[in-house]
Amino acid sequence: MRVRENAGQADHRRLGRELGLFDTDPLIGAGLPFWLPDGGAVRHALEEYVREAERRAGYRHVYSPVLGKRELYEISGHWAHYQDDMFPPLEVGGEQFVLRPSLCPHHAVMFRSRPHSYRELPLRMAELGGMYRSELSGVLGGLTRVRAIQLNDAHIFCTLDQVAEEAAGALELIRRAHAAMGIEAVRYRLSLPGPGGKYVAAPEKWERATALLRQVLDASGLGYEEAPGEAAFYGPKIDVQVADAAGRESTLSTVQVDFHQPEQFGLEYIGPDGARHRPVMIHRSVVGSVERAVAHLIERHAGAFPAWLAPVQAIVLPLSDAEHPAAAELAARCTALGLRAEVAGPEHGSLGARIRAARLVPYQLVLGPKEAAAAEVAVRLRDGRRPGPLPAGAVLDRIRAAVAAHAAELWPEGVAD
Structure with a gap:
């Protein structure tokens, strides 16, 4: 009973609505959640993190349409193997268009649109793009099973020797x-x-792809289990599994090896011998769908997100109306540094009430007459520590450094002293 109670308390559907992160409406439809401002801030921070991580790892970002002609998915194999999960075609001008269930066919066509040399490989193509699944109403729930998905997707086109x-x-x-x-x-x-x-x-092709992924897992030293029946229709994959508060597993991140679609789309590159060769296509997603990732974050942290993900990272608390101008100025400095900050003045209640209301905010910056006069701030961390009063500039520099480093610790040593 205790496990079920805890699972219910951590359910992202309840927490997400209570925290003002997302909601749904029958007029929009089941499986189509909308993001409220605080949820939008979390999502934006996650998207910016993964884009920058990919950029640093040598990925180039692209954009592609969310529609494609039915023929595109017939070539890729989605129409034959995945049609039950796709929305029906749209008739436009005598042609049939489909809301895409996956980004990989578009990226294969984008690779094919230009000639390539072996010197360009590996070519890492990334996109945070929309895709759509015709999920039945009975399986929809919160952010974990939705009909419109924003996927952190990427495809690496490489030689066979580069796959591992x-x-x-x-x-x-x-x-x-x-x-x-x-x-x-x-x-x-x-x-x-x-x-x-x-x-x-x-x-x-299945044997070659499976051997490559097994080689990668063995070399990584990670323990893993084989799961027959869980592959993509075109190839095997490494699935990184997470669990919710009730112990239910889901796949968050994946790495897949695909020999099928390069052949279907006739992908080629010119090798060092001057001949045409077929690239291998690696599919990978670092955080999976934004929806499922945020659902897991909500349950894992119960709204107390790491500082870099928090909807409000710093809240400025003036003791009285007299400190309000200094508080507004401090919040503006936070904003100028790229931090998400707000002011909660006495009109919102006593200091104790405001501190309790801001219990999920990583940094609470209290300003009394002494602090305002000395350009200092009394810092209260979300975990109860109080490393202050300190010069306001030094506090903001330290918070900015911790956020920029995506630190798990709120007040890490050695980040900015």
């Missing part, structure tokens, strides 16, 4: 992101094909 290193690099990006988010994988899964006709019939 690129897949290992993707796993390292995933590890770093999870550490910054303050979450942990419960297990790593090598997802393999199972019986039935939902997989591409190409035994040799």
